[in-house]
Amino acid sequence: MKEGEEKFGQIYFAVLGVVALAFGVAELIASAGEGFTWGILDSSGASDPMFLPWKAIILLAAGLFYLSSVNNFAEVHQLAKAVMASIMIWIVAGMAIWARIASSIPGEETWFNNLEGFLASYAPPYCPEMFLLLFSLVIVYYILKEE
Amino acid sequence: MPLSVDARWDLIDKISKQTVEFGARKHTLKDAIAELTVKPLTGIPVAIAVIYGFWSFFCDFAGTLFTDGFMVRLFDEHWLPWLQSVFPGGLKNPFYALMVDAGHIEGGVLVASDNCFEAFGVLTSGFFVVFGVVLWAVLAFYLMFAILEDAGYLPRLAVLVDTVLHKIGLHGYAIVPTFLSLGCNVPGVTATRPLETRKQRFMMMTLLAIFVPCGAQIGIMQDLVPEMMGWIFLTLAIGYLGFGFILNKIVPGKSPELIMDVPPYQMPTLRNIVRKLWIRTSRFLIVAVPFVLLGSIIVGLMYLTGAMDWLAAVLGPLLMGWFGVPSETVAPLIAGFLRKDLAVGILGGLMEQGIMTTFQVFTSVILLCIYFPCLATFALMLKEENGKEILGSLASLVAMVFVYGGLIHLVGIMLGVA
Numbered sequence: 001m002k003e004g005e006e007k008f009g010q011i012y013f014a015v016l017g018v019v020a021l022a023f024g025v026a027e028l029i030a031s032a033g034e035g036f037t038w039g040i041l042d043s044s045g046a047s048d049p050m051f052l053p054w055k056a057i058i059l060l061a062a063g064l065f066y067l068s069s070v071n072n073f074a075e076v077h078q079l080a081k082a083v084m085a086s087i088m089i090w091i092v093a094g095m096a097i098w099a100r101i102a103s104s105i106p107g108e109e110t111w112f113n114n115l116e117g118f119l120a121s122y123a124p125p126y127c128p129e130m131f132l133l134l135f136s137l138v139i140v141y142y143i144l145k146e147e
Numbered sequence: 148m149p150l151s152v153d154a155r156w157d158l159i160d161k162i163s164k165q166t167v168e169f170g171a172r173k174h175t176l177k178d179a180i181a182e183l184t185v186k187p188l189t190g191i192p193v194a195i196a197v198i199y200g201f202w203s204f205f206c207d208f209a210g211t212l213f214t215d216g217f218m219v220r221l222f223d224e225h226w227l228p229w230l231q232s233v234f235p236g237g238l239k240n241p242f243y244a245l246m247v248d249a250g251h252i253e254g255g256v257l258v259a260s261d262n263c264f265e266a267f268g269v270l271t272s273g274f275f276v277v278f279g280v281v282l283w284a285v286l287a288f289y290l291m292f293a294i295l296e297d298a299g300y301l302p303r304l305a306v307l308v309d310t311v312l313h314k315i316g317l318h319g320y321a322i323v324p325t326f327l328s329l330g331c332n333v334p335g336v337t338a339t340r341p342l343e344t345r346k347q348r349f350m351m352m353t354l355l356a357i358f359v360p361c362g363a364q365i366g367i368m369q370d371l372v373p374e375m376m377g378w379i380f381l382t383l384a385i386g387y388l389g390f391g392f393i394l395n396k397i398v399p400g401k402s403p404e405l406i407m408d409v410p411p412y413q414m415p416t417l418r419n420i421v422r423k424l425w426i427r428t429s430r431f432l433i434v435a436v437p438f439v440l441l442g443s444i445i446v447g448l449m450y451l452t453g454a455m456d457w458l459a460a461v462l463g464p465l466l467m468g469w470f471g472v473p474s475e476t477v478a479p480l481i482a483g484f485l486r487k488d489l490a491v492g493i494l495g496g497l498m499e500q501g502i503m504t505t506f507q508v509f510t511s512v513i514l515l516c517i518y519f520p521c522l523a524t525f526a527l528m529l530k531e532e533n534g535k536e537i538l539g540s541l542a543s544l545v546a547m548v549f550v551y552g553g554l555i556h557l558v559g560i561m562l563g564v565a
Contacts, residue, residue: 058195095199102211
């Protein structure tokens with residue numbers, strides 16, 4: 001890994017770690033009481049209250065993994081922590097997307113949803129992990145570089 | 148002439164020096180990730196994420212998409228009304244009541260059911276439990292299980308929980324039969340065979356039979372009481388560890404170490420996943436379907452002949468006094484001998500009729516889990532354990548039902564919910 005890439009990785013994943021940590025805290029607070037919806041960001045956990053505390057713990061852990069990976073980022077064991085954090089975010093975000101897919105297929109009155117209802121299932125607001133998913137994909141570059 | 152132990156080791160040394168090349172090996176990213184997943188500090192959050200993904204997929208695949216999305220509509224809006232219109236007899240006809248709809252009393256009048264949970268018929272409740280709920284739950288469970296198994300995560304989970312399970316006389320490998328039992332107790336009991344001592348096998352089988360609900364049962368519980376699932380699993384996990392600890396202290400025998408192969412992580416192949424899914428799901432259906440239908444017939448006949456009312460009257464004081472559940476719980480408890488998923492389904496019918504409070508439903512679900520293994524599991528235990536061990540397992544079951552069931556009732560009273 002080149003020095004510039006390492007430097008970028010350190011800064012990028014430190015910021016992402018802080019954001020993941022903040023989202024984790026927000027979801028933890030949301031699971032204890034009422035969360036918040038801010039624009040297209042939804043941290044109320046209204047759709048899956050049973051899973052919310054677990055999701056919060058996973059995001060917190062992912063944030064800590066990212067932060068602990070930034071020192072000597074190019075070293076393989078350190079990089080592995082950032083990869084693991086990203087995989088944890090992919091699991092949580094993947095399940096949030098899967099939940100939308102599963103609920104978008106059957107219709108309310110008919111067997112299958114109509115196009116309008118189907119598309120409406122994917123409309124905002126989105127949960128924090130779906131935003132993190134996008135930014136966590138940067139790790140793929142480092143994985144390919146390492147291999 | 149046979150070699151002494153020292154001479155053997157010398158020979159091994161000589162052979163390995165000539166055949167094995169030693170040198171520094173650079174850790175790859177895969178190795179580093181593999182290490183992270185077995186160290187407790189990093190491995191536990193990863194395990195939480197994996198289990199989260201597992202159950203989240205399970206709930207949305209089986210619950211949201213198939214059961215709630217399609218099957219409830221298919222069975223309640225099409226299958227049940229069609230059977231009610233074409234099946235000869237009608238309400239009050241015993242054969243009709245057994246096969247289609249027993250009906251229920253509303254304002255002193257016997258009325259037809261409007262959903263398959265309440266109908267209690269072989270062709271309605273029986274079919275709905277198997278094909279409307281359980282099939283999709285089992286399919287989702289085994290799909291995720293096969294992916295984790297083939298990716299190489301399960302052995303790492305075993306290493307991770309090794310320390311905790313040693314406290315109850317088992318080792319990390321016990322997580323494999325436990326996880327398998329969450330799909331179906333039958334392969335779970337079979338998977339106890341690699342355990343080395345009779346003590347470990349006895350303990351494992353007893354814990355599986357009492358505290359690990361099968362995928363079918365979980366599927367029905369998820370459909371009926373989704374908001375209670377966390378509490379149900381927590382109660383069962385406390386029982387599993389607590390009772391395991393006690394068993395470890397009182398059962399004689401040793402709990403030796405077991406060396407386990409931890410393979411490298413790898414990408415699961417579609418062919419293997421499909422094959423495993425087919426074998427496990429089809430075997431499950433072969434075992435489950437006859438028992439569910441037989442269970443429906445027995446419960447239906449007991450209702451029709453009045454045997455259920457008699458049993459409810461006899462066992463009612465015990466059920467109400469000790470466990471805090473109504474006498475109507477007798478029916479699901481009897482059905483539970485054959486299939487626990489069917490039993491929870493019957494419980495769902497009682498719930499819909501407003502016979503039970505939320506806490507009573509919770510207690511009944513726990514009682515159904517712990518009071519006896521289903522017939523298929525019990526038959527396998529008879530094969531795997533000797534007479535003394537079977538008696539031991541049964542004695543443990545009885546003791547556990549009364550102690551744990553009573554304890555839950557007591558906690559309910561103290562919290563003011565029972």
